[in-house]
Amino acid sequence: MNDTNIIEDTLLLQTNRTFCRNCGSSCGLLIETEGNRITTVSPDRHHPMTQGYMCVKGLMSGDLQNGDGRLLEARKRAADGSSRVIDVKIALDEIAERLTSIVDEHGPRALALYFGTGVKFNTLGSMALRAWLSATGSPYLYSSSTIDQSAKWVTMGRMGVFEPGKHVIHETDLMLIVGSNPPISHQGLPVGAFPSFRPQTWIRQAKARGARLIVVDPRCTELARDADIHLQALPGEDVSLLAGLINVILTNGWEDRAFCDRFVTSLDRLRETVRPFTPEYAAKRAGVDAQALREAAEIFAKSKRRSAWSGTGPNMSTRSNLSEHLIEALNAVCGVYRRAGDKIRNIGSFSPRGDVFERVRPPNRTWENEPKLWTQDTGMLGGEFPSSRIPDEILEGGLRALIVVGGNLATALGQTEKTLSALKSLDLLVTLDPRLTETAALSDYALPTKLPYERYDGTQLFDGFFMETFAQVSKPIVEAPPGVLDDWEVFWGLSRRMGLPLSLAEYKWGGGGAASDVIVDMETKPTSYALIREVCSRGRLTLDELFDHPEGVLSKVDPIIIKPSPGDDGARLDVCPPDVAEQLGAVRNEIIDRSVFPFRLSVRRMRETMNSAFRDADATRRRWPYNPAFMNPADMEVLGLQEADPVEITSDTGTIIGCATRDPTVRQGVVSMPHQWGSQQPGDVTNPLLGDFTGRLVSLDRDLADINYMPRQSGIPVRLRRRTQDAEV
Numbered sequence: 001m002n003d004t005n006i007i008e009d010t011l012l013l014q015t016n017r018t019f020c021r022n023c024g025s026s027c028g029l030l031i032e033t034e035g036n037r038i039t040t041v042s043p044d045r046h047h048p049m050t051q052g053y054m055c056v057k058g059l060m061s062g063d064l065q066n067g068d069g070r071l072l073e074a075r076k077r078a079a080d081g082s083s084r085v086i087d088v089k090i091a092l093d094e095i096a097e098r099l100t101s102i103v104d105e106h107g108p109r110a111l112a113l114y115f116g117t118g119v120k121f122n123t124l125g126s127m128a129l130r131a132w133l134s135a136t137g138s139p140y141l142y143s144s145s146t147i148d149q150s151a152k153w154v155t156m157g158r159m160g161v162f163e164p165g166k167h168v169i170h171e172t173d174l175m176l177i178v179g180s181n182p183p184i185s186h187q188g189l190p191v192g193a194f195p196s197f198r199p200q201t202w203i204r205q206a207k208a209r210g211a212r213l214i215v216v217d218p219r220c221t222e223l224a225r226d227a228d229i230h231l232q233a234l235p236g237e238d239v240s241l242l243a244g245l246i247n248v249i250l251t252n253g254w255e256d257r258a259f260c261d262r263f264v265t266s267l268d269r270l271r272e273t274v275r276p277f278t279p280e281y282a283a284k285r286a287g288v289d290a291q292a293l294r295e296a297a298e299i300f301a302k303s304k305r306r307s308a309w310s311g312t313g314p315n316m317s318t319r320s321n322l323s324e325h326l327i328e329a330l331n332a333v334c335g336v337y338r339r340a341g342d343k344i345r346n347i348g349s350f351s352p353r354g355d356v357f358e359r360v361r362p363p364n365r366t367w368e369n370e371p372k373l374w375t376q377d378t379g380m381l382g383g384e385f386p387s388s389r390i391p392d393e394i395l396e397g398g399l400r401a402l403i404v405v406g407g408n409l410a411t412a413l414g415q416t417e418k419t420l421s422a423l424k425s426l427d428l429l430v431t432l433d434p435r436l437t438e439t440a441a442l443s444d445y446a447l448p449t450k451l452p453y454e455r456y457d458g459t460q461l462f463d464g465f466f467m468e469t470f471a472q473v474s475k476p477i478v479e480a481p482p483g484v485l486d487d488w489e490v491f492w493g494l495s496r497r498m499g500l501p502l503s504l505a506e507y508k509w510g511g512g513g514a515a516s517d518v519i520v521d522m523e524t525k526p527t528s529y530a531l532i533r534e535v536c537s538r539g540r541l542t543l544d545e546l547f548d549h550p551e552g553v554l555s556k557v558d559p560i561i562i563k564p565s566p567g568d569d570g571a572r573l574d575v576c577p578p579d580v581a582e583q584l585g586a587v588r589n590e591i592i593d594r595s596v597f598p599f600r601l602s603v604r605r606m607r608e609t610m611n612s613a614f615r616d617a618d619a620t621r622r623r624w625p626y627n628p629a630f631m632n633p634a635d636m637e638v639l640g641l642q643e644a645d646p647v648e649i650t651s652d653t654g655t656i657i658g659c660a661t662r663d664p665t666v667r668q669g670v671v672s673m674p675h676q677w678g679s680q681q682p683g684d685v686t687n688p689l690l691g692d693f694t695g696r697l698v699s700l701d702r703d704l705a706d707i708n709y710m711p712r713q714s715g716i717p718v719r720l721r722r723r724t725q726d727a728e729v
Ligand SMILES: Nc1nc2c(c(=O)[nH]1)N[C@H]1C(S)=C(S)[C@@H](COP(=O)(O)OP(=O)(O)OC[C@H]3O[C@@H](n4cnc5c(=O)[nH]c(N)nc54)[C@H](O)[C@@H]3O)O[C@H]1N2
Pocket: 023, 117, 148, 178, 179, 180, 181, 182, 184, 185, 186, 187, 216, 217, 218, 219, 221, 233, 234, 235, 236, 237, 238, 310, 311, 312, 313, 314, 317, 602, 603, 604, 605, 606, 607, 608, 609, 610, 611, 672, 714, 715
């Protein structure tokens, strides 16, 4: 059976135009090669969308391609922890055999698959992993989304969604952004509030035509510098702050009465529940000025086309589901949405959109349905299960075999000792990654996979995120090393050996997917080219049309015009269901004690890294030889800290060492630190030059959100201490 790496005719390339697959910006790139080596990666000035934009990680992708830290051979780990190279076909034989015997003995629920950010930019891989898992009969699909911003899914499930969506940056008069920093993260704010490439340009253009910006963030971020009002709130206090904003709006009667009468329910309950969050109380808890809070509420309510958005900040802090709910409740009571007659410019290339009506998609609380977890009475959210439960599912439930695809679970989950011991106790752990990550190193089998410039890809996964109707496909530019597989090929190989069918379903963010199935031939292995052709055939453009324009196709099509409601079907946005009211009441009654943990650790992204990737790239290490703990200079002075001094950071779950780094943009009382850096091993804590891994401060047992089990990864109460020689153990 020929299922090792295939080198296809189409590899003889005419063009070296492609797009970056490190983040959702999908920047157009020009790649120059010499033989099989990439010599230059540069921005494509003629790319119809990104027009010459690229960030430092675009450059780094060339270094990774050239072998910097790359996993080139399949590895198998022995019981004593030693690891050796294994032929990839033999590895697939062994994995398939072990999976089959686990399923025979314990049923398909003993299997699970976790996929991370790496494969979210991989068209065929992301489809194949779902297809394989569903063919096994296991419901247990996990991803990094549930340790990211899954409060957004909870909010859709509890409140419902107004189908036309919110105004994008080009149409807006005011944006309120809570805990996101797109100039660094290139997160375009789901879904598509503004193009995630060149983020500052769109904000400044909007400001130049009079639009305003309100930012809620404990740091004066690259985004907050452009804000008209920056509420530099304490991390973890968004609930109070947002409840305070809504209270001001409802008390003054500034809500959109007509919209609420037609499309909103539970408004009176919301009014009652937020009433105790007076501007004074809310401002005091959040540590901001009450007058600034009132002003923010007023300009939000009185601007014409405004909307509130969020990023990881409030989603990772405590009570994330409430924060998200309140952000969307603020939008709902102000009726901020596009309305009948408004236009949607992106009509979808690969997944063409149908008509859009003024109507509510009602709450669905999917997590109340079967199938459920082994260890909790909780079902699926956005077609997935909550990843923070994986260690308990292994240690206390029946999960025995886990496949990790394009993710670094060992560094992503937190509470490191528990996570590592759970992963080590699995019957079978398999990782697919182009690098030997911490997770791959722990795995029974680590399978090396292709990098973006070695495979076919399209912009399918971001089809709905672009501002315009845009599509691009890329051919392989360089040849993959022998023994390195495309992710989809691994799943084809496993399915074939396990006697399973494979039917590729379209991947949809947060939606589970399953629009157009592509039945894959299990007798003769298809080529990647044949599969991508089949997958693309469901869209508005053929693969040939797309190949004719390697820089991508910006379609000049008529926009979708939002239609009036087809009639009242009774669906409403539930702005304050009883569980939300109860939880909000509990927040108001909390007694805050900062005596033991006076500081809060907050998350932030770094320009040079992508989660755990690119930490060791030259450009990263030149700028950041260690994982910096950014602090306000006044706090450093009180603690007697000089630049780069080791500082002990202790939460209720663990202690890490940070390297104090002066940063006046951080508010006092906060230490701001990037994640998935440094060393995971407790023994390495004494190496202050490395900086430490913030996940060790995150608990998987305490402070999990309800419903989505989101761990508290920001706003973590901590105490700080200058680390002295004698404190070392
Ligand atoms: N360069 C780079 N880009 C990335 C990534 C990366 O690692 N590096 N990761 C990618 C991924 S996986 C994701 S999910 C996105 C994330 O994208 P973003 O959500 O935009 O991430 P950040 O840039 O960290 O912005 C989060 C902001 O929240 C603030 N914050 C922290 N805690 C709180 C809080 O409790 N309340 C409020 N209001 N604010 C708070 C922080 O100070 C920070 O400025 O970025 C993606 N892009």
